Amino acid sequence: MHSRRSTSWALRAPAHWIVWSIVLFAVTIALGFVAKAIPAVRFDGLDAAVNGVNSPLLDAAALLLDRLDHPVVVAGILAVVFVILLFAVGWRRALGTCIVAGAGWLTTLVVKAAVAQPRPSTRDLTHVLDISPATLSYPSGHVVFAAALVTAMAMVSRAGLPRAIVVIVGTLFVLAVAWSRLYVGVHYGTDVVGGVLNGVAGAVLVAGLWNLVTQGRRRTR
Template sequence: MFKANFWKLIQSFLNFLKQLLIAHWRSLLVLLIGVYLPLQVFGLLALEVWENEGGFSWDELILLAIHTTSHSQLDVVAVTLTKLGSVWTVFPIVSGIALVFLIYRRWRSLAYLLTTALGSTIINRTVKIIMHRVRPQIWESPSPEFDYAFPSGHAMTSMTLVAALVILTWGSPWVVPILIFGSVFVVAIAWTRLYLGVHFPSDILAGWMVSVAWAIGVSLLIKPHLTKAIAVNDDDTLDENETSLSPEETHSLNEN
């Protein structure tokens, strides 16, 4: 009798688990590919840098290969272009987008954008202080940097901006051009940091990984993509989803 009831309990649980996985398989897949795997890569990079400040053997090899292309005119291009990936350049862009969200009462999108941008900056500064990896000193850079290197702030800033914009425009016609131009922008900023000799490639890769994980992780909590399921012409429903908490969020707030 006990065995029969116990087996029924197991079957009931397995049936529930199956339904749960079917209902949430997309979120679980995003969590695995978009958060867990990037954090795993970042963790491996951070561990190697922690144990050996010189990092990986391919760090210096890639830098030297890029340095063979150095030219005075390219120096000017790199020094100018790299400024586009700085916080001081991205901040006005984020502020402009945030202002648009504020005017049109897109609270959820605004909360996601600000949380992602501010959190990325805090993560970068914190990890740099913890890891205290010195900058490459292979050649004299035309635009030297003097703070810590790991992870790259420019790589994180550019990737966070593009990743956030992709998530915010997911399901709309804007996502394709943002993916294309955003990818070019991210790679271009990374090239400038390597060309100028102010970052190791592992700094860049680490910055990309933690930025992707952070942007996607925050999106799973704030869910700015809730509005993508709403019809374009259903403005009232769109506003309600942007300006109101979901039932789950309201329930969690009441419990606290």
């Protein structure tokens, strides 16, 4: 006899997920256009200030986190998350969590194309690392993935201490990724803020769609 945990498809998305998705994406894109039009809003110089406090250890950490949005790395992280959640919440919700994190991350391609913010120059950096970003600046795709992953994990976590741990550890992870993008000098301050907004928006949207698509399966069971 299957337990409720192992047969459940649903993730804990907000009740009004469509509204939340629209609002969050609207704020994300609006912030991008405002920052593009008004340089002062971009927190110019924040990357140089963060980069100014450097060390070999910080270099290693930033370069390690720089790999975070490579497709192979993302696939590896999601595979590990799936295996862990497989034993905790069952394969259905584990699969849903990975789809929410991965597809939520991919929504950044739409926001990047819409805003089309060029990368900041590295000429003001005192400590230049060998980083060659290939995509547009706003929002940070690394931060989008981190925020989408943490949001998805929070949606599948049990209420109480487990979810609190996920939120606290996840917040530290997102902050570390945001720091790393400023440290290597390839993003403005608004890029990492927009990355958090985009990541949460993408996760909420995909989670709502996941629940909608799997609703019929839940009823038949």
